[in-house]
Amino acid sequence: MLTDLIQIKREGEKKHAENLSFRKWLKSHTFVERQFHKAAQEVHDAIDCRACAQCCKVTEVELTERDIAGLMKLLGASRKRFFADYVMQNDEAKPILKRTDEAGCVFLSGNECTVYDGRPADCERFPHLLRGAGSLESKMWKMPDRATFCPIVYNWLEKVKGLTKFTK
Template sequence: MSDLMQNWQKKSAERQKQYRNFLQSANKNKVLKALPHLHEEAFEKINCLDCAACCKNYSPRFKTTDIKRISKALRMKESVFIETYLRLDEEGDYVVRTTPCPFLGADNYCSIYEDRPSDCERFPYTDEDVILKRIPLTLKNSSFCPAVYYVLEKLITTIR
């Protein structure tokens, strides 16, 4: 493991204020230009199957299109899928009833991977403008996702 990634969770917790300040003041165009390469670089070094903290501790939003696609793939009525797996959160979004995600296997593979919610497909948003537009979400994600931590550390050292 690279020096950058040693004790990454502790370092991320210590650097939350620095990350916030950087994301609020960074040159948006430079950040957006750097993201695709840094995203790829992060996932060359980090294997989600080693971690799956996102699936173990948090829930994506299940949008209407996700519910339709997943319930069809599972051969369930949408209402039964919702009743079985989902609940409404404080913001009115459908999320999983329990953590870890009911579709996460013991091997950290997703049983609905091909039909997973769009939030799961896009996570951890390190190759799109969400990293700048939703700073509180980026900060939260950096506390449990090594890829977000990696991208933020690289951004801070390469973008001035």
């Protein structure tokens, strides 16, 4: 299993077009989803997210009202203070956790999440292979991009391409 983050980036980018073709190919074939979930569980079990934290560095975290309430409670912050210190807007004017391209999420310290017990649902579910609603097929649209930085997604896609005997 590939875990080196530099290799993941290089291989994920190299295989991006192939992974897009796989996503399209998957839509025109029928498979038992259970085998995809089993593969996702195996990859999750084999990879230590604490040695990675790439999702906290790379992705935007959209906030729901529930996320906001949970974080405000955890931090003991008023809504005004919370929005001033920890929230910005994305290109669609939706509230996301404050972040920079250099440091990632405002709550990331090294590879540690400093608000782990109150982290947003999106963080808890990432990379959305095992958690969250919807079929795996419906979640596939973001996977080729995620495979360029997330070891779980990269290895899962490789496993699933093998299981389905996908040929380029």
